[in-house]
Amino acid sequence: MELAVTTLAGKSAGKITLKDDVFGLEPRADILQRMVQYQLAKKRAGTHQTKGRSDIARTGAKMYRQKGTGRARHHAASAPQFRGGGKAHGPVSRDHAIGLPKKVRALALRHALSTKARDGGLIIVDELAAKDGKTKVLAKQLADLGLSNALVIGGAELEDGFRKAAANIANVDVLPVVGINVYDILRRNTLVLSKDAVAALEERFQ
Template identity: 90%
Template structure:
């Protein structure tokens, strides 16, 4: 697969050949769905918690005698049916993460990249750098490239000026190559890769 390379200013910077085993697969929705579920489940804090009857700070003494009152028999006031009692079957602190084999996770990333390439939502730029680190000038460049909702992936290290300039642009995420993930790729309309990012991805999947 061959794609045109552009600069941030919108000028042509030649062409690049992308490997079909990374960018040319037929996207599978089932694999992408499994990966998104895996990522979202892993992000959940799982810190939701309510107190059970054993954790309530109340006396455990029997409320009143068993017989002779004409009332229902009860033991502890910490039971769930009483005000201030413990919650029955309430949420507890737990890990929501699910298992997904490493090979499936790697395959999902390739399918996400291929999906963007197939839909025309993939743009390759020669370099991600901003000399003046001004948000206004970078936003104008993005507007010229038609980037209203995009994920921008750079090399191993991001240019500090570019990162700072892009930080205040709405609906634009900027990540180094180590942070690339399926969920962020799919949630943005356009994927922008630097030439360094392409080289790193193809080396990763050799």
């Protein structure tokens, strides 16, 4: 697969050939769905918790004698039916993460890249750099390229000026290539890869 390479200024910078085994697969929605579910589950904190009857700081003594009062049989006041008692079947701290084989995760990333390439949502730029570090300048360059909702992936390290300039642009996420993931690719309309990012991805999937 061959794509045109552009600069941030919108000028042509030649062409690049992408490997079909990374960018040319027939996307499978089931694999992408499993990966998104895996990522969202892994992001959940799982720290929500309520106090059960055994966690309540009240006396554990029986409220009153079992027989002879004419009232219902009760034990401690920490039971859920009493005000100030514990919560019945409340949430507890736990890990929400689900398992997904490493090979499936790697395959899902290739399918996500292929999805963007097939749908025309993939743009290759020669370099991600903003020497002046001005948000206004970079925002105009991205707008001229039609990038109002995009994920931008750089090389192993992001150029400091570009990272700072892009930090406050709405609906534009910027990540180094090590941080690329299926969920962020799919949640943005356009995927922007630098030439360094393309080389790193193709080397990763050799």
